[in-house]
Amino acid sequence: MADELHHRSLLTGREREIFQLLVKDQTTKEIAARLGISEKTVRNHISNTIQKLGVSGRAQAIVELLRLSELSLD
Template structure:
C-alpha cells in the first residue's frame, strides 16, 4: 500500500486551494478573482467542506482541518 492510498484527503484539490487562501487572509471575493470562479462557487466549496466536517462555520472548519492535518499555517 502506498503512502498516498493510506491517507486519502478529506478535501478536494479545489477545496484545499480555497481553504489555504482563506487562512492566508483572503476574502471570498479575493479567492474568486484569483481562481477565476464566481464568489458563489467559492461559498459552495466552503459550505461543502463545512458539511463534510459537521461543523457550523468557516472558523470551526479551519480549526478542524488544522487538527486533522489537512491544512497547515505558514
C-alpha cells in the same frame, strides 16, 4: 492499498486551495478573482467542506482541518 487509504485527503484539490487562501486572510471575493471562479462557487466549496466536517462555520472548519493535518499555516 490500506496505505493509500490512510493518505487519502478529505478535501478536493479546489477545497484545499480555497481554505489555504482563507487561512491567509483572503476574502471570498479575492479568492474568486485569484482562482477565476465566481464568489458563489467559492461559497459552495466552503459550504461543502463545512458539511463534510460537521461543523458550524468557516472558523470551526479551519480549526478542524488544522487538527486533521488537512491544512497548514505555511
